[in-house]
Amino acid sequence: MMPEFQIACPQNLADAITEASRLQGEVLFVNGGTDLILELRSGQKKADWLIDLSQVPELQSLPTLENGMLKLRSGVTFTRLSTDPLVRKHARCLAHAGEQMGSAQIRNRATLGGNIASASPAGDSLPALAALEAEVTIEGSEGARTLTVAEMLAAKEKTLKARELVTEILIPLAEQGIERRSTFTKIGSRTQVSIARLNLAAVMELEHGVIRKMRLAVGAIGKAPLRLYEFEKEWEGKAVKAESAGKIAGEIAGTLAEFLTKTVDQAIPGRHSQAYKRQAVQALAFDVVAELFPEQGLGQGGGGNGGR
Amino acid sequence: MAEDKGVKQLATPERQAAAAEQTLKYVGRNLPLHDAVAKATGKIQYTGDMNFPGMLQAKILFSPLAHARIKKIDASAALALPGVAAVFSHENTPQTLYNSQVWFAGQEARADERLFHDTVRFVGDRVAAVVATDKKIAAKALGLIKVEYEELPALFDPEEALTENAVEIHPGGSPFFEKEFGCGNPSETFKQAELIVEDRVETPKIHHAAMETHVCIAVPDHSGKITVYTPCQILYSVRLVVAEVLGLPYNKVRILKTPMGGSFGGKQEVTIEPLAAFFAQATGKPVKIEYNRQESIISTRTRTRTIGYVRTAVDQNGKILAREVKTIVDTGAYTSNGAIVSMAMGKKLFRLYRIENQVYRVQAVHTNTPVAGAARGYGSPQIHAITEINLDHVANRLGLDPVEFRLRNLVHPYDEDLSGGPSLGNARIIDCVEEGAKLFRWHERRTQAEAGRSTNGRFRRGVGMACATHSNGYFGAFQDFTTMTLRMLEDGSMILNSGIHELGCGTVTTMKQIIAEVLDINPDRIEAPEGDTETSPYDVGSQASRVTHICGAGALKAARKVKEIFRREASKILGCEPEDVVMRSEIVWSKHKPEEKMTYGEMVRLIQQKNRTEIIATETYQAADNPGSYGANFVEVEVDTLTGLVRVIDLLAVHDVGKAINPGFVKGQIYGGVQMGIGLALSEDLQIDPKSGKAKGDSFARYHLINAPDMPSVEVLLIEKGGDLGPFGAKSIGEIATCPTAPAVVNAVNHALGTNLTTLPLTPERILAALNE
Numbered sequence A: 001m002m003p004e005f006q007i008a009c010p011q012n013l014a015d016a017i018t019e020a021s022r023l024q025g026e027v028l029f030v031n032g033g034t035d036l037i038l039e040l041r042s043g044q045k046k047a048d049w050l051i052d053l054s055q056v057p058e059l060q061s062l063p064t065l066e067n068g069m070l071k072l073r074s075g076v077t078f079t080r081l082s083t084d085p086l087v088r089k090h091a092r093c094l095a096h097a098g099e100q101m102g103s104a105q106i107r108n109r110a111t112l113g114g115n116i117a118s119a120s121p122a123g124d125s126l127p128a129l130a131a132l133e134a135e136v137t138i139e140g141s142e143g144a145r146t147l148t149v150a151e152m153l154a155a156k157e158k159t160l161k162a163r164e165l166v167t168e169i170l171i172p173l174a175e176q177g178i179e180r181r182s183t184f185t186k187i188g189s190r191t192q193v194s195i196a197r198l199n200l201a202a203v204m205e206l207e208h209g210v211i212r213k214m215r216l217a218v219g220a221i222g223k224a225p226l227r228l229y230e231f232e233k234e235w236e237g238k239a240v241k242a243e244s245a246g247k248i249a250g251e252i253a254g255t256l257a258e259f260l261t262k263t264v265d266q267a268i269p270g271r272h273s274q275a276y277k278r279q280a281v282q283a284l285a286f287d288v289v290a291e292l293f294p295e296q297g298l299g300q301g302g303g304g305n306g307g308r
Numbered sequence B: 001m002a003e004d005k006g007v008k009q010l011a012t013p014e015r016q017a018a019a020a021e022q023t024l025k026y027v028g029r030n031l032p033l034h035d036a037v038a039k040a041t042g043k044i045q046y047t048g049d050m051n052f053p054g055m056l057q058a059k060i061l062f063s064p065l066a067h068a069r070i071k072k073i074d075a076s077a078a079l080a081l082p083g084v085a086a087v088f089s090h091e092n093t094p095q096t097l098y099n100s101q102v103w104f105a106g107q108e109a110r111a112d113e114r115l116f117h118d119t120v121r122f123v124g125d126r127v128a129a130v131v132a133t134d135k136k137i138a139a140k141a142l143g144l145i146k147v148e149y150e151e152l153p154a155l156f157d158p159e160e161a162l163t164e165n166a167v168e169i170h171p172g173g174s175p176f177f178e179k180e181f182g183c184g185n186p187s188e189t190f191k192q193a194e195l196i197v198e199d200r201v202e203t204p205k206i207h208h209a210a211m212e213t214h215v216c217i218a219v220p221d222h223s224g225k226i227t228v229y230t231p232c233q234i235l236y237s238v239r240l241v242v243a244e245v246l247g248l249p250y251n252k253v254r255i256l257k258t259p260m261g262g263s264f265g266g267k268q269e270v271t272i273e274p275l276a277a278f279f280a281q282a283t284g285k286p287v288k289i290e291y292n293r294q295e296s297i298i299s300t301r302t303r304t305r306t307i308g309y310v311r312t313a314v315d316q317n318g319k320i321l322a323r324e325v326k327t328i329v330d331t332g333a334y335t336s337n338g339a340i341v342s343m344a345m346g347k348k349l350f351r352l353y354r355i356e357n358q359v360y361r362v363q364a365v366h367t368n369t370p371v372a373g374a375a376r377g378y379g380s381p382q383i384h385a386i387t388e389i390n391l392d393h394v395a396n397r398l399g400l401d402p403v404e405f406r407l408r409n410l411v412h413p414y415d416e417d418l419s420g421g422p423s424l425g426n427a428r429i430i431d432c433v434e435e436g437a438k439l440f441r442w443h444e445r446r447t448q449a450e451a452g453r454s455t456n457g458r459f460r461r462g463v464g465m466a467c468a469t470h471s472n473g474y475f476g477a478f479q480d481f482t483t484m485t486l487r488m489l490e491d492g493s494m495i496l497n498s499g500i501h502e503l504g505c506g507t508v509t510t511m512k513q514i515i516a517e518v519l520d521i522n523p524d525r526i527e528a529p530e531g532d533t534e535t536s537p538y539d540v541g542s543q544a545s546r547v548t549h550i551c552g553a554g555a556l557k558a559a560r561k562v563k564e565i566f567r568r569e570a571s572k573i574l575g576c577e578p579e580d581v582v583m584r585s586e587i588v589w590s591k592h593k594p595e596e597k598m599t600y601g602e603m604v605r606l607i608q609q610k611n612r613t614e615i616i617a618t619e620t621y622q623a624a625d626n627p628g629s630y631g632a633n634f635v636e637v638e639v640d641t642l643t644g645l646v647r648v649i650d651l652l653a654v655h656d657v658g659k660a661i662n663p664g665f666v667k668g669q670i671y672g673g674v675q676m677g678i679g680l681a682l683s684e685d686l687q688i689d690p691k692s693g694k695a696k697g698d699s700f701a702r703y704h705l706i707n708a709p710d711m712p713s714v715e716v717l718l719i720e721k722g723g724d725l726g727p728f729g730a731k732s733i734g735e736i737a738t739c740p741t742a743p744a745v746v747n748a749v750n751h752a753l754g755t756n757l758t759t760l761p762l763t764p765e766r767i768l769a770a771l772n773e
């Protein structure tokens, strides 16, 4: 049942920040409400005031490119993430996360800012943001600061303080002449409308057939997505020549699958879900690599839940 | 209206019947649900939408513990909260023991429920209730009630319930019900059998997942009468239990069936109505109880968890020589329908295959888990999962194709039930399987799936099927009849007065179509209000897959009687013999004077004026048969061997329904039944924690129904060969629709993987574990 609270509807960012520090009692932000409303109803969260961010234009405007960055506002919806041409071009894994998150109705309301602030271990945007090495701008009455997603999630309680806002998400673009490929995939209990039991995002940058950058983050096996640093290093600098791409892709998939199993074993030893996840996570490896090397036709046989 | 004058032909009964078949005007048509538009446009008033002046809201405090004695309840803080009208618990409510599933007066059943007990027996059992001016206050007050518990040892595993020192949940412990019946001499036959294949199959507790959660309103009046508005399945069951608990005469309890937002058996039993009725009686105010999803999941009814041990003996030719089926039926913390559903399961065993030597043994047990009860199929999905999975195992061991193996053993039309039940009637399961296999391209697909497997890729295809049977009413087990009053009004419109319940299956429209067919009247001109115990004649209720077969026959009988009366009375007006009265498209005339036509309404008025009578008939139809409804599902699946996720690609459902009064409704039932069946096979489970007894699957975030993206394309083939006593030959579909699905899916998965998975649901974890074996 919905408890009682008052609601403030600031019309610009400055007012939102002022309201947040001025209002008395428990003050919470609401954007899409797809997490918060449920938590209020169930009593997990209590609020005297909700500050509705959905009418703050600075948080709702469309993605733009600025200073070598893809700039997203925290109010961007998952539907927008999945369809926006800039996101699809520069941060495809985030667009894929947008497609595979929730249902159409949820995607229409749920925001990236809400997903980051909720910081659920299974949050679908988070591995994508981690793999893209995104930065988050946080603003409050004491000013603004910027953290990487990894920093922010590493210690959520300390970093995003009460009455502080996520305003922007900045994603560095690939450098000139470098081709970025990226994708995201997840495993839930069913094809759609399913919280991830495992999710994985991958970013690969190529320059003249050489892997310049490899970034992967796996979610739902810890509080925050885990970056696969060791694996990334192993592949950076390797050549992917057209003739041998299929073989390399196969090798990447194989080693990634093994690496992921190891990662799961280390992340959740003895957990009930370990037996399942250590094996299922391999599917993510194959799906992701198939998407990174689309010309190799590795996605044969159904492609799993892999980034459609 | 042109009359076919010139045509004069002596008609034989067969020819007449054949002609009638061809010229059916309303039966066999896809008319829409009578309230579909109102539902789709939000205009319908569900119980949750209804309000009464001065109405209070009740919220229930549910037990957080699986088994505990309530030492003390301190409600003083709750009572002090402004807006709280009363707090109820075992201390101030009737001690009457009742059983939630009795549907007729004098029915024997173990009565172990109470509005509130001083002992709680599962997480979700009722501890207390607050009745307040609104829900928020009631919820707040719940948090102020202090309860002291003395925890008792708890029991969650049905097989553990049968062990010697098991926790005693009710006096006498488990099993609280045991039965054995059968035919022939299975134990001797087993001794000589060439091949015996054994399995242990387990089906989970599931939630019905109707869109509308449980809700009802009770309204008291100055005379002490209580009126209950409830989306129920059996009005007279609600009246019985409410009257018993409140100590009221039956005529001081009035039950009104409200629009149904889905039931699937979940609202068949009497769960919240006696609470609301008592609160209304005690406070003198209307009281509404409306559960949220979690409350509906854990504290109403579930499907029984069932463990089956099955042994099947066959000869080399694939003839089933004998079978032994033992089940352990977990009814949860209270008895509910535990005994009856145990029997219902067993009876199906004797109605699908010709098995001359067979025995069924059941033990029903209590556990400290949510209470089981009626659930679409009433035990059939469980027992068919148990036996149909085993039969594929047998076929596999014999090296026989599962379709071929079944065809060698399936029952034939008009076979007898060897355990002594009613005749099977025009049982057309062989047609279902033969025609289904053809349409599905069974052999081709099986072969293809097997060929694809040799490549040992990540995704494996499998093709499976299963058969099932279900009942058509209670004939042969309990009294089954219905009484209906049908009237024609002065404008030719009609009212059917009966105790029907629309559950969303199309009952109201079905009755209209049947009456319309007999009287040649537009179905829109017939009103068929749902039941009201004060004004409707008696009906057994929407249960046992009886409504179309029995109530439909009742409507047919009443319509025929009205037609007879109408023609008799009209003949007096028209000056002819009753046989000469022609009724067509709401126009009536004497065949001798075709130029003198009038509407049915004009005729009714003349009958009132001149004959001083009305066109009304009250007829009782007594069930006289209980044929089997039959169905077979053919399924193709794809299993991801890395994730253990199963995709059902394609499904064909073939059903022997006798005659589809409204094929659209029949298909609707099948689509929904398939959706529930796939859920039972793959994902639905309350997931009771073996330590705390808490249901992990107590919300839709963690209880996974099959949703639209995961639904396969479902093709339906109907076998319509009539031959039994239902209206126009109609048999049931609502329950049988879900019965073959789960085992067909499981068989397909086992085919894909070469496994013998037998514990439902086949979760990704279970599939991977089996692959790793």
Ligand SMILES: Cc1cc2nc3c(=O)[nH]c(=O)nc-3n(C[C@H](O)[C@H](O)[C@H](O)COP(=O)(O)OP(=O)(O)OC[C@H]3O[C@@H](n4cnc5c(N)ncnc54)[C@H](O)[C@@H]3O)c2cc1C
Binding pocket: A028, A029, A030, A031, A032, A033, A034, A035, A036, A037, A038, A053, A074, A075, A100, A101, A102, A103, A106, A109, A110, A111, A112, A113, A114, A115, A116, A117, A118, A122, A123, A124, A125, A164, A165, A166, A167, A193, A194, A195, A196
């Ligand atoms: C049916 C359903 C399916 C779902 N499926 C998925 C899924 O597949 N994957 C997934 O990741 N999630 C899923 N979710 C969860 C949810 O939709 C997401 O986490 C969503 O991104 C939350 O965004 P929101 O705008 O609705 O946040 P809200 O509910 O408005 O807010 C969530 C939290 O974030 C805070 N907040 C919101 N915006 C800001 C901001 N700008 N700055 C600071 N704090 C803020 C709020 O105070 C609140 O604590 C699902 C939810 C539902 C109901």
